Amino acid sequence: MLKNMFQRALSMIAEDLRFGKVFWIGAFAIVRRSQLLQLYGRIAQLEWFAIREKESTQEFGTPVNADKRSVVFLHNSYYNFYYLARALRKRGWDAISVSVEDPNGPNANFYHGNDLSLYDPSPTQMRANIEHFFNESTRRFHMVHFYGKGHMSFFPSEFDSGDSSTRLPLDFLKLKQRGTKVGYSVCGCLDGVSQTTFNSWSVGCCDRCVWQNNPVVCNDRSNLAWGHKVAMFCDLISCEGFPALDYQSGPKAYREPLTTAIDPEIWNPNLAIPEQFRLAREEGELIVYHAVGNFELRASGGRNLKGTGAVVKAVDRLRSEGMNVRLEFRSNVPNIDVRYFQVQADVIVDQLNHGRYGATAREGMMLGRPTICHINKAERSPEDRLESIETCPLVSANEETVYDVLRDLLLDAERRRRIGIESRKFAMKWHSADSCAERFEQVYDRLMMGFPPASN
Structure with missing residues (x-):
């Protein structure tokens, strides 16, 4: 069963990726087909998806609230997803922000909360939480919109590490197979844009950055490999006002602000100061x-x-x-x-x-x-x-x-x-959260009708 499912997963993306011995981004060889068999062989996850496949008949029927706009914002994007989901709910959506991060982790200072935390200090319980929510998501949401370079999965164990972005997100493939739209908000200049390209556009900005000579964080191959993966899997790339460079451009890119939502009452010029x-x-x-x-x-x-x-x-x-x-x-x-x-x-x-x-x-x-x-x-x-x-x-x-x-x-x-x-x-x-929600709704409707998001 595992072998058959793995072969199907490869065949599902073979046409889009045009697998040969090597495929390229510009001058960069990203991955050989033989490497896929080694790097994508996540047995535990494959076993779970194989079991889930037996139960898939019902979930491919009519979704919960089939006619209702719905989205899950996955992973923390500062506080932006939290306020955007709330504004969309005011417009009648089924929209929630979901986190798998430790709420007391190193990035907690940047967040204002989330609608649902799947985190648990027990890895076993946390995986059970994620599996349960993913199962619900396949029937409940028409769109998944996520944040974080390398974080194309509900499961932290499947996040990309290194500079090749070669993990196969089987959970996202399952959603795509079902017809779920996938969106992504970029996290900065290294997200789908080569360091060389950005340094040229910015007239030497990278020379002032501590990450310039740290290839674990930023290098041409890693940045472009991730950008290529996002472009393959995602229906929407929200670029949030960044310049149209490399993978932060093209028909899937929405380049004006879209998901960087702020609550104008939280940031009120007349707020009372404790x-x-x-x-x-x-x-x-x-x-x-x-x-x-x-x-x-x-x-x-x-x-x-x-x-x-x-x-x-x-x-x-x-x-x-x-x-x-x-x-x-x-x-x-x-x-x-x-x-x-x-x-x-x-x-x-x-x-x-x-x-x-x-x-x-x-x-x-x-x-x-x-x-x-x-x-x-x-x-x-x-x-x-x-x-x-x-x-x-x-x-x-x-x-x-x-x-x-x-x-x-x-x-x-x-x-x-x-x-x-x-x-x-x-x-x-x-x-403002309301203005972002209005634009997001327009983009969502275009995607559901089969049109590109239209950036400006």
């Missing part, structure tokens, strides 16, 4: 906020992608020139609490090298705070330009210009006020 989070401030003192999550891992040997050193130097120079300003630097604070510090700042400084904006800038704009962030609007062709990038009210600066940009902004209270108002409007349009 006493323990109030910042001491001298009369007339200006506060510049800057933060780096996992700072110890992301800054080393003079490399710091966010440009923290340049921010510190700029503030120190302004102080030496007599400006009443100070830097409020934070790291490893639970994200749910970070907003209390952000909203008290006169200016927020996010990254100064990458070229597109991330969580700190989104949060700053939703809080109505003028935010400095390096924005590179360049695209390979004019039709790839994004409205969200072209109209973004972020004040652009890099490490060389941040002193001048910061000084001018701190000296002009009225300009800060105007930018703050425009920032809130922008964030409501592109990142």
Whole structure:
């Protein structure tokens, strides 16, 4: 039975992958067919799927709530999936966010919770939890949307490791066989984009990144192998405003913000600040906020992608020139609490090298705070330009210009006020949970009708 099922799994994807002795991404050989037999031979999982195959007659009948829009958001994408699922439920969806991570793990600071945790300290019980939920998912949800490079499975034991992305996600194959749509939200510049390509587009950003020479985290072969796998299996690649490079482009890519959902009441410009989070401030003192999550891992040997050193130097120079300003630097604070510090700042400084904006800038704009962030609007062709990038009210600066940009902004209270108002409007349009839910619903409907997601 196992042999027959494995042969069927290979035949299901043979036509799409066009297996030969080798298949290629650009100049990179990804995997030989002989390697598949070795690397995909996950006996425990195959045995479970073989048993499940006997019980598949019922699940291939009419799904639960067949006419109802439904999606499971799998794995944590900061807090974004949690708020997006909630907003979709307000629109009548069956939508939940699901995690398999330890709720007290190293990334817990970035999360605001989830609708369902399958984690258990007992590996046996945790696998049983996942198997039970996967069984339910095959009948309940029309779409699975996941996050995390290498995490194309409900089962952590089946996550990709190394640089070849060669694990066969049998659970996802089962869903695809059933007709379930699969979506994916990219996690950054290394997600389906080669380091060489991104370094060229960003004019040397990688030279400031601690991961540039760490092939375990980022290298051309690994980045592109994963991108190829995502492109093969997924119906939707949500690129969240990143440039149209390598696998973050093409007909499956939706490039405007889609799943980076924020609750505008959580990040409210007028939120009440608990006493323990109030910042001491001298009369007339200006506060510049800057933060780096996992700072110890992301800054080393003079490399710091966010440009923290340049921010510190700029503030120190302004102080030496007599400006009443100070830097409020934070790291490893639970994200749910970070907003209390952000909203008290006169200016927020996010990254100064990458070229597109991330969580700190989104949060700053939703809080109505003028935010400095390096924005590179360049695209390979004019039709790839994004409205969200072209109209973004972020004040652009890099490490060389941040002193001048910061000084001018701190000296002009009225300009800060105007930018703050425009920032809130922008964030409501592109990142409020309700606006993301509306766009996600439009994309979902297109996918269910057999159309590509349409990016812009």
